[in-house]
Amino acid sequence: xxxxxxxxxxxxxxxxxxxxxxxxxxxxxxxxxxxxxxxxxxxxxxxxxxxxxxxxxxxxxxxxxxxxxxxxxxxxxxxxxxxxxxxxxxxxxxxxxxxxxxxxxxxxxxxxxxxxxxxxxxxxxxxxxxxxxxxxxxxxxxxxxxxxxxxxxxxxxxxxxxxxxxxxxxxxxxxxxxxxxxxxxxxxxxxxxxxxxxxxxxxxxxxxxxxxxxxxxxxxxxxxxxxxxxxxxxxxxxxxxxxxxxxxxxxxxxxxxxxxxxxxxxxxxxxxxxxxxxxxxxxxxxxxxxxxxxxxxxxxxxxxxxxxxxxxxxxxxxxxxxxxxxxxxxxxxxxxxxxxxxxxxxxxxxxxxxxxxxxxxxxxxxxxxxxxxxxxxxxxxxxxxxxxxxxxxxxxxxxxxxxxxxxxxxxxxxxxxxxxxxxxxxxxxxxxxxxxxxxxxxxxxxxxxxxxxxxxxxxxxxxxxxxxxxxxxxxxxxxxxxxxxxxxxxxxxxxxx
Amino acid sequence: xxxxxxxxxxxxxxxxxxxxxxxxxxxxxxxxxxxxxxxxxxxxxxxxxxxxxxxxxxxxxxxxxxxxxxxxxxxxxxxxxxxxxxxxxxxxxxx
Numbered sequence: 093x094x095x096x097x098x099x100x101x102x103x104x105x106x107x108x109x110x111x112x113x114x115x116x117x118x119x120x121x122x123x124x125x126x127x128x129x130x131x132x133x134x135x136x137x138x139x140x141x142x143x144x145x146x147x148x149x150x151x152x153x154x155x156x157x158x159x160x161x162x163x164x165x166x167x168x169x170x171x172x173x174x175x176x177x178x179x180x181x182x183x184x185x186x187x188x189x190x191x192x193x194x195x196x197x198x199x200x201x202x203x204x205x206x207x208x209x210x211x212x213x214x215x216x217x218x219x220x221x222x223x224x225x226x227x228x229x230x231x232x233x234x235x236x237x238x239x240x241x242x243x244x245x246x247x248x249x250x251x252x253x254x255x256x257x258x259x260x261x262x263x264x265x266x267x268x269x270x271x272x273x274x275x276x277x278x279x280x281x282x283x284x285x286x287x288x289x290x291x292x293x294x295x296x297x298x299x300x301x302x303x304x305x306x307x308x309x310x311x312x313x314x315x316x317x318x319x320x321x322x323x324x325x326x327x328x329x330x331x332x333x334x335x336x337x338x339x340x341x342x343x344x345x346x347x348x349x350x351x352x353x354x355x356x357x358x359x360x361x362x363x364x365x366x367x368x369x370x371x372x373x374x375x376x377x378x379x380x381x382x383x384x385x386x387x388x389x390x391x392x393x394x395x396x397x398x399x400x401x402x403x404x405x406x407x408x409x410x411x412x413x414x415x416x417x418x419x420x421x422x423x424x425x426x427x428x429x430x431x432x433x434x435x436x437x438x439x440x441x442x443x444x445x446x447x448x449x450x451x452x453x454x455x456x457x458x459x460x461x462x463x464x465x466x467x468x469x470x471x472x473x474x475x476x477x478x479x480x481x482x483x484x485x486x487x488x489x490x491x492x493x494x495x496x497x498x499x500x501x502x503x504x505x506x507x508x509x510x511x512x513x514x515x516x517x518x519x520x521x522x523x524x525x526x527x528x529x530x531x532x533x534x535x536x537x538x539x540x541x542x543x544x545x546x547x548x549x550x551x552x553x554x555x556x557x558x559x560x561x562x563x564x565x566x567x568x569x570x571x572x573x574x575x576x577x578x579x580x581x582x583x584x585x586x587x588x589x
Numbered sequence: 590x591x592x593x594x595x596x597x598x599x600x601x602x603x604x605x606x607x608x609x610x611x612x613x614x615x616x617x618x619x620x621x622x623x624x625x626x627x628x629x630x631x632x633x634x635x636x637x638x639x640x641x642x643x644x645x646x647x648x649x650x651x652x653x654x655x656x657x658x659x660x661x662x663x664x665x666x667x668x669x670x671x672x673x674x675x676x677x678x679x680x681x682x683x684x
Binding site for chain 1: 603605642643647648649650651652653654655656657658659660661662664665666671673674675676677678679680681682683
């Protein structure tokens with residue numbers, strides 16, 4: 093058992109954290125889970141609402157088959173048990189953005205059971221995180237509290253949109269692990285195409301369950317699955333970025349430790365993360381917390397399907413990040429690090445594969461992950477906004493390959509491509525950057541250098557490393573356009589090295 | 590199963606139903622009578638019978654993922670006591 097990666101020192105000794113996450117991932121469907129209204133983001137208030145979503149009396153839910161398929165697909169991607177029989181329950185609570193007075197969810201019998209995912213950490217280590225379950229449920233509407241001091245404004249556009257709630261086991265032991273888990277989960281659903289993973293628009297958000305314990309307690313829990321060894325947990329609701337997930341774990345753990353060290357007790361409750369102040373605060377009053385009085389929804393029959401359908405869906409699964417990463421290492425000869433960077437996101441992997449198609453994969457990997465990602469990062473741009481296309485980056489690599497330009501000049505050309513979006517060939521032509529491969533011209537420069545610098549010629553015969561000075565001189569005189577291979581070869585010949 | 594006046598107070602609060610203190614005993618009595626009546630079902634021997642989810646033997650009907658509804662904002666808002674610029678407007682719900 094590895095040491096706990098994260099301990100917080102207290103006045104009474106060290107503390108460790110135990111974290112489990114409930115991630116809500118919006119199904120990438122056109123229509124809602126139980127109605128034919130659009131699930132699209134950003135429409136005018138209450139325009140994507142049917143009488144079912146508004147919970148008008150007598151309206152009945154009819155399930156969207158595509159949403160069921162996406163839940164199965166995601167379950168398969170999480171290497172999880174798919175339940176051929178599941179059921180919907182009503183989770184009862186009152187809030188103005190929940191017109192039914194209950195959320196249709198799956199409590200006792202979810203569509204997907206236990207699974208696991210492998211999570212890469214920032215230091216290159218990996219951990220395996222257990223998935224407890226995945227179930228389908230409805231989203232609620234949206235309440236806006238700041239338009240009027242005395243009123244709340246309600247938009248039901250999200251009401252009834254299909255969500256997959258993916259629940260992890262309490263296997264995460266640090267803020268970084270929790271953030272890395274969300275990153276990997278997001279990557280998987282984006283590869284699968286079951287959720288767009290857009291955290292800023294709320295298509296993916298996390299409830300973070302945090303508790304603290306003394307060193308050794310977690311191992312006791314693990315040994316027998318006995319939760320009594322763990323501390324009382326609090327749930328931090330609706331955290332909407334990987335960074336904030338890490339922040340929530342850290343500040344909540346510190347809050348709990350301060351209470352425990354003062355001899356206090358942790359109340360199990362729901363809390364909100366204040367990202368500005370860097371603290372969590374209580375959200376719902378205690379007497380109402382977690383009394384949802386679940387019962388089977390009498391409006392819906394059990395959700396049953398054949399294994400044959402699951403098998404059919406399984407056949408259409410894309411290559412997932414873990415397999416892609418292994419293939420990039422085994423078949424393309426990339427380093428594990430490069431393969432990890434390039435497969436972290438489907439968009440990146442697709443971009444790289446398009447550039448590498450028919451070219452040296454290592455060279456392509458360098459240009460994509462070092463140069464392009466570096467430049468995008470600096471410009472604060474997403475890959476989807478890249479001014480350089482896959483075809484253009486490929487052509488640049490071809491220009492190096494056929495000796496039209498040197499690798500060094502290529503970096504300048506790339507900078508101009510990034511700036512202007514122009515084709516590399518056009519830039520090379522316009523700026524006159526074509527590499528000098530004419531040995532006669534290079535020879536003339538070298539001859540003059542040798543004639544003018546007898547001292548350096550003496551030195552280089554004693555210390556061959558001093559050759560670099562001559563290479564530098566030739567490059568300077570040709571504005572970097574001389575072919576470095578040809579320069580080295582000619583210099584060695586002429587200097588008799 | 591027995592319902593106490595405290596249970597009634599709590600259930601009423603969760604369901605947002607007004608249950609005056611003076612009537613809690615009476616309501617508890619009524620609820621207990623209903624539960625006792627339902628408990629007659631315990632007399633039926635259901636050993637070895639799978640729990641039944643529905644009395645009709647049909648599969649859950651499913652719809653295709655096609656947008657067929659919505660864009661009826663005015664209908665949706667028609668019964669709302671107050672609405673503004675397309676939103677439902679309700680009394681403030683956060684402190």
